[in-house]
Amino acid sequence: MWAYTLRRLIFFLPVLLIVSLLTFFATRLVPGEPALTFLGQQARIEEIEAWNRHHGLDRPLAVQYFDWLGGVLRGDPGESLAGGQNIGSELRARLPVTLMILLFSFGFTMVIGITFGVLAAVFQDSWLDHSVRLFAVFGQSIPPFYKLTLLMILPAIWWEYAPPFGYVPFWNDPLRALQQIIPPTLMLAIGGSATLMRITRTSLLDVLRADYVRTARSKGLKERSVVLRHAVRNALIPVLTIAGTLIAALMGGSLILENITSLPGLGQYTFNGVIQRDYNVIMTMVMYAAIVVMSAHLAVDLLYAVLDPRIRYR
Amino acid sequence: MSSAHLTITDAVLPPPSSRRRLRPLLRFAARKPLGAVGAVLLLTAVLLAVFAPAVAPYDPAKNLLGQRLKPPSAAHPFGTDAQSRDLLSRIIHGARLSLTVGIGSVLLGTVTGAALGILSGYLGGWVDLLLQRLVDVMLAIPNLILAIAMVAMLGQSLTNVVIALGVAQAPRVCLVVRGMTLTLRAQPFVEAARSLGATDRRVMLRHLLPNVAAPIIVLVTAGLGGAIVAETSLSFLGLGAPVTTPSWGEMLSNQARRFMTVAPWLGIFPGLAITTVVLSVNLLGDALRDLLDPRLRV
Numbered sequence: 001m002w003a004y005t006l007r008r009l010i011f012f013l014p015v016l017l018i019v020s021l022l023t024f025f026a027t028r029l030v031p032g033e034p035a036l037t038f039l040g041q042q043a044r045i046e047e048i049e050a051w052n053r054h055h056g057l058d059r060p061l062a063v064q065y066f067d068w069l070g071g072v073l074r075g076d077p078g079e080s081l082a083g084g085q086n087i088g089s090e091l092r093a094r095l096p097v098t099l100m101i102l103l104f105s106f107g108f109t110m111v112i113g114i115t116f117g118v119l120a121a122v123f124q125d126s127w128l129d130h131s132v133r134l135f136a137v138f139g140q141s142i143p144p145f146y147k148l149t150l151l152m153i154l155p156a157i158w159w160e161y162a163p164p165f166g167y168v169p170f171w172n173d174p175l176r177a178l179q180q181i182i183p184p185t186l187m188l189a190i191g192g193s194a195t196l197m198r199i200t201r202t203s204l205l206d207v208l209r210a211d212y213v214r215t216a217r218s219k220g221l222k223e224r225s226v227v228l229r230h231a232v233r234n235a236l237i238p239v240l241t242i243a244g245t246l247i248a249a250l251m252g253g254s255l256i257l258e259n260i261t262s263l264p265g266l267g268q269y270t271f272n273g274v275i276q277r278d279y280n281v282i283m284t285m286v287m288y289a290a291i292v293v294m295s296a297h298l299a300v301d302l303l304y305a306v307l308d309p310r311i312r313y314r
Numbered sequence: 315m316s317s318a319h320l321t322i323t324d325a326v327l328p329p330p331s332s333r334r335r336l337r338p339l340l341r342f343a344a345r346k347p348l349g350a351v352g353a354v355l356l357l358t359a360v361l362l363a364v365f366a367p368a369v370a371p372y373d374p375a376k377n378l379l380g381q382r383l384k385p386p387s388a389a390h391p392f393g394t395d396a397q398s399r400d401l402l403s404r405i406i407h408g409a410r411l412s413l414t415v416g417i418g419s420v421l422l423g424t425v426t427g428a429a430l431g432i433l434s435g436y437l438g439g440w441v442d443l444l445l446q447r448l449v450d451v452m453l454a455i456p457n458l459i460l461a462i463a464m465v466a467m468l469g470q471s472l473t474n475v476v477i478a479l480g481v482a483q484a485p486r487v488c489l490v491v492r493g494m495t496l497t498l499r500a501q502p503f504v505e506a507a508r509s510l511g512a513t514d515r516r517v518m519l520r521h522l523l524p525n526v527a528a529p530i531i532v533l534v535t536a537g538l539g540g541a542i543v544a545e546t547s548l549s550f551l552g553l554g555a556p557v558t559t560p561s562w563g564e565m566l567s568n569q570a571r572r573f574m575t576v577a578p579w580l581g582i583f584p585g586l587a588i589t590t591v592v593l594s595v596n597l598l599g600d601a602l603r604d605l606l607d608p609r610l611r612v
Contacts, residue, residue, distance in 0.1 A: 015450045022451060023463075030467050137600075141593035143543045145550045146585035149566055153578045245453075252458030252547075259551060260571075270459060271551065274466040282463050290454040297454070 001305065008301050012294060019290040020072070024065050027279040037277050038081060055081060055280075068283070077284040082276040087284055090269060097167065097265035101188075101254045102247070104181055108189035109196060109246060114239065116193075117200025121235075122227055124205065132197055139194030144253050147187040148260045167263050184261055188253045192246050196239060204235040237307055244297035251289055342605070349601020355594035363409035370403035374560050383577045393579040396569050401579065404560040405587045411549070411561045412591065415476055416542040422480030423541075424534050427487025428526065432518050434488065435495025445488070452485040461544060465553050472555040479544050483537050490533060494526050528606040535599035539592045546588050562588050 034057070035048040043051075052058045056067070056078075071077040076088040120132035155161045170177040207213065208231055216226045255267030262268075266285065273281030343350035362369055372378065382398040384390055392401035434445040452460070464478035498504060499522075507521050548554040549563025562584045570581035 015447060015454060018447055018451045019454055026467060137596060138589075138593065141539065141596050142589045143546055143585070143592070145547060145563075145566065146588060149570060149574075149581045149585060152571075153574050153581045156575050157578055248453075248456040251456040255458060255462075256547060256551070271462070274462045274553065277466055279467075282466060286455055286459060286463055289456050289459050290451075293454045293456065 004305050005302060008298055012298050016291065016294060019294075020069050020287055021065075023283040023286045024068060025061075027283050028061060030279070034081065034277075034279060055079070068280075072284060072287050077287075078280055080273070080278050080281050082273075082278040082281075087281060091266065091288075094264060094266050094269055096170070097263050098254055098258070098267060100170065100177075100181055101185055101257060101263070101265060101267075102250055104185035105188040105192075105250050105253065105257075106247065108186055109192035109250070110243075112189060113193035113196025114200050114236070117197040117239075118204055118227070118232060118235075120197065120201045121204035121208065129201075132201070136194040136197045139190045139197075142190070144188055144191060145256050145260065147190060148184055148257060151183055151187050152260075180261070180263075184257050188250065188257055191253070192249060195242065196246075199242065200235065200239050203238045204231060207231045207235040210234075233307075237304065240300055240304060240307070244293060244300045247296040248289075248293045251292065342601070346601035346605065348597045349604075352594040352597030352599075352601065355590060356598060359409055359591050359594065360413060362406050363413050366407045366410060370400075370406045372400035372403040374399060374403040374407040375558075376400075383573060385577070386579055392583040393577065395565075395580055396573060396577075401583055404565065405562070405584055408560040408562040408565065408584065408587065409591070411555060411557055411559060412542050412545055412563075412588070415472070415479065415545040415555065416538055418476040419479035419541045419545070420483065420534055420537045422476060423483030423537060424487050424530060426480065427484035427533075428491045428523075428530055430484070431488040431491025432495050432522050432526070435492040436499055436514070436518055436522060442492075446492075449485040449488050452481075457482045457544065458547060461548060462551065462553050465548065470553065470556050472557065475545065475548060475555045479541055479548075482544070483541065487530075487533050487537070490529060491526050494529060495522055498522055498525050532599065532603045532606055535595060535602055539595040539599065542588065542592050542595070 033048060035051045036043060039047055039051055049058070056064060059067075068077060071088075075091075076086075078087060079085065080087055080090075116132045116135075120129040123129055168176050168180065208227075210231075213226060213231055216230045217223075221230075251267070254265065255271055257263065258265045258267040259271060266288075269281065270285040270289075272278075273285060377398045378394065378400065379398065381390070381394045381400075383396055384394045386393045390400050390402065392405060395401055395404070430445055434442045460482050461478045464481065465474055468474040468477065504517060504521060507517050512521070545554065546561075546563035546566075549561045550567045552564075552567065554561060554563055565584040566581060569577075570584070574581050
């Protein structure tokens with residue numbers, strides 16, 4: 001297991017290095033002076049030079065790159081170009097919001113997706129199975145921002161009720177914070193859980209036909225324990241594979257959710273950076289997003305090897 | 315040709331040949347009714363988009379005097395918006411942008427991804443190593459964040475939105491096609507072609523490409539739904555193609571949010587249009603996947 005972990009880690013670092021190179025040099029390849037975006041097209045040469053010097057853009061590219069990369073790894077990636085705020089302190093203030101969104105939407109996705117996927121497989125071709133499959137097809141087809149828009153419109157029409165949007169830190173008023181976080185994250189979870197339902201269902205149906213499940217049944221085990229103890233554990237291995245991809249999708253979803261519900265999280269920060277063409281913010285946020293997704297993939301790989309020892313020796 | 319000159323073959327031949335052409339379609343409809351429904355809905359959406367000016371009851375940009383924020387009625391089945399424009403006409407015209415960007419980016423992403431996948435799988439070695447690290451990198455960045463970052467850097471234009479969404483899709487196609495190429499490469503027919511002196515280029519284009527065509531068709535349909543959602547998401551965030559024509563995503567962002575309590579139809583109908591099109595693509599995609607490539611079944 002240690003050798004396997006080490007091999008995965010060795011694989012992990014070069015990819016992150018390439019992400020950092022690509023994001024950094026992509027922002028430098030953009031034609032035009034970034035200074036003009038912030039100083040206006042009429043800026044004088046001296047102003048541009050002073051601005052570049054202030055942001056360290058007059059240094060050699062290699063120096064800028066290593067300075068930035070070091071900052072990213074230390075959690076202090078420098079200042080934003082637009083307002084000059086410290087990006088690191090902005091991130092620390094916003095992290096809890098996005099973390100809550102990701103935690104809740106990921107939790108809902110897994111619980112809903114796996115539960116209904118298992119139920120659909122166990123009761124194959126029943127009305128439950130058909131409704132789950134119908135829900136899954138629709139769930140995958142409705143764009144997240146439409147679900148969230150409907151979340152605001154429909155309760156208003158039906159019950160003249162508006163879910164409380166805005167932001168209250170969790171510890172100040174837990175009940176209100178939950179009221180704000182649960183409805184939108186539940187909506188965000190629909191898409192992913194629809195995909196999970198389909199994968200879980202297909203995978204469990206395959207496993208239920210396997211020889212060892214027949215053996216388990218012929219030993220006289222109760223159906224409940226055949227399904228839960230023997231089948232589901234193996235059926236969940238392919239489900240795990242997409243957990244990393246799911247995190248990436250939810251991070252995009254979080255950006256949309258924060259945009260609609262005005263929650264001051266990292267997604268909103270990324271979005272503002274993009275709108276202002278603030279390259280420092282954009283490349284830093286892309287880098288951190290990649291680190292999170294890669295870590296999720298790494299965790300999945302390791303968990304995989306724990307669940308299925310054969311993988312370690314491939 | 316006048317009817318007097320009709321020969322016996324002219325009169326007899328067309329029906330069987332057209333029926334023969336229709337037969338696979340009918341068989342498809344019988345085996346996969348939901349897929350057929352999807353195909354019909356998608357075709358309808360494409361036709362509406364192409365013939366939008368002829369089909370739409372009103373000019374989508376015209377401000378109809380005294381018709382501001384009217385609820386759905388016989389004259390305006392989907393109601394009117396805050397600039398007194400007919401919502402149904404705007405939604406019909408909105409299909410143009412979503413379908414153009416969706417189809418354009420899927421084609422770009424699939425062609426690039428498939429080409430790189432075949433190269434990577436067939437050539438192996440350092441080409442494979444390099445391309446696969448690049449794929450890992452692309453997969454590590456959430457698609458939506460990659461797309462908005464690219465649009466921000468390249469500048470907001472129709473072409474750049476297509477490029478950003480196409481690039482976001484290429485890695486997944488590349489992975490699947492590479493995997494298949496690896497299996498195909500070891501098969502006797504590839505060895506036979508090479509021993510007959512076929513160049514690498516010929517092996518890839520004439521022998522490998524046709525064999526990965528079916529999964530590629532499946533990937534195209536599977537990708538189209540996602541691409542349309544991505545396009546509308548960008549427009550919704552105000553980072554889509556800066557067009558003067560109506561856009562579904564944009565309709566849901568500004569007016570729908572500002573007037574959601576007084577004019578909920580502004581939020582409901584554009585979203586329904588997106589959902590219907592994406593649903594039809596997904597239904598068709600599922601059916602094609604079941605028929606063409608059961609290995610990809612999810």
